Amino acid sequence: MADKSAYIASQLGQIVTAVLKKMATEKSKVSSSSISNYLSESNEFRNLVHTVMTGGDKSDVLKYVTPLRGFVSDQGLKTVEDMVFDPKRTHDETMDALLRTVSDHLLSLEKRQHKFSAFIDDVFSKFVNLQADLTSSLGHNIEFVEKDLAMDKKLLNEAQDMHRILKSEDSIEYLKSKMLDSFSSFVNTFDQKTTTKRDHLGTIATEYSNVNNELEQYKNQVNQLQSDLNRYKNESIQDHMTGLYNRKYMDMKLTEEIERFKRMGTPFSIVMADIDKFKSINDTYGHQVGDQVLKHMSQLIKENIRRTDFAFRYGGEEFMILLVNADARNATHVSEMIRKKLEATNFSLKDCSFNVTASFGIAQFKPDDTAESAIKLADERLYTAKQSGRNRIVSN
Known part of the structure; x- marks a missing residue:
């Protein structure tokens, strides 16, 4: 089979x-x-x-x-x-x-693949449009600077004309007439320069606002994508009901820990835990109550391991705990804390209450072990704990 x-x-x-x-x-x-x-x-x-x-x-x-x-x-x-x-x-x-x-x-x-593909297409389109806006804005600015310099040159020439008129020896009346004409031209050119610069600054402000809005929208989209990616990541590595990690992530972390063990000799232990007579709980009180028991057991595990350790739902009512930098003695201590707290928990219903126990099997990883052999050994010791009367820990 x-x-x-x-x-x-x-x-x-x-x-x-x-x-x-x-x-x-x-x-x-x-x-x-x-x-x-x-x-x-x-x-x-x-x-x-x-x-x-x-x-x-x-x-x-x-x-x-x-x-x-x-x-x-x-x-x-x-x-x-x-x-x-x-x-x-x-x-x-x-x-x-x-x-x-x-x-x-x-x-x-x-669907997720299509969503990410659509996002990438949208971002690419925004960048193309943004680049076009910036290129256009740069072209307008260069054109404006050239025109502004031409006006400065014209103003300078008109000022020099007025200076030459003042030094001429023509009659006062002729001087007044020429001076008024030259000054009028100078004022018109200066007024045109001022108006053009004011209009251009307004255009720059509008273009900046548009570009800034595009960048803000892009930032919001990136933040949303990051949020979605984090959510998808959690969904892909977490068990939906218990919030513990799933078996796929267990395989990844166990492989990493074995590599660390080979490089540095850092000890670690595997704990297999199983809720005793769980099928009887489901049959007697229903699956919803059984689910609450699973969640409570998961919470106890999370509360009694370190942040550097990992807890996984192995399947059904069985759990696997990966205790990093811990030998069998440390693993037994952690398991005993979880076992006692679960045993002391009273699950109360409307008409009755009941208590739950769990059994544990422990295997410290050895140089000749593989992931499969270590899990198998811990599982065999869990089975021994069950056969010996349940609600106990077997580590050797």
Whole structure:
């Protein structure tokens, strides 16, 4: 069965990639229904579905949910999980729900890509227009300076004319007449220079205002994009319900920590934690109460680890904690704090109240370990804690 799961997991990504490439080549509009149509026309996809459905056991679907965690909406995967345990739902309905969840996720990615592409196009257009405005403004300024210098030269010439007239020996009447003409010309030129400069300064102010408005709009768009990117980043690495990091981000951080361990020998430990008898809580009190228990456990974990540590929702009611620069003894101390606080929490409902416990398995990373072997060891110790009576910690 493990070989079958590995085969299906590897084939699904290849099939979806091929379908999207085909849609792009044929310039087909991307939508949930169009993706479904293309998938239904794919022989490879039909063969994969046939492989998945072999045996007709709905529990098989869960094996295909796990590889999608951290990539596809947790809410969508939770719906699929609920359908698996709902006796009224058939295998085909459950598989259809899983495929719709994957299709919706692909559509969401396509929409985000279009949004960012549109933003880049808009920014490019704004920069082109802004550059044109600045170039035009610079051209106007050069033209204005040239005209202003010509007026200065004209004023200088007229002033020199008046100076020559004053030094002439013509009659007083002739002198008055020439002087009045020259002075009148001088005043007209000076008035024209003043008016032209005042008008040009007004034009510059308008152009500056327009350019400033363009820059302000661009700044606002960049800030909005930054906000969207931060939100998308958080959505891509966080578990929707608990606010902890998801398995995709867990793989990234674990790889980074292993590299640091190899370079510097910095110790770190992995803690696997699982809420005891969680299915019984869901069956007795309902999924909404179960969700509140998950959120409370997540909050306890976040409150009792350092800012340099990382907490992940591993799946269902299971959590993984990555304790940086911590050996097994430190990890046991942190786990014990979380265990005691959870055990002491009383969950009160209208008609009753109940307490919850959790079990923990710890593995300190060793030189010969891999990410998979360290997680497996911590998971085996978690299983030992469960088999030994639950509500306890096993670290060796």
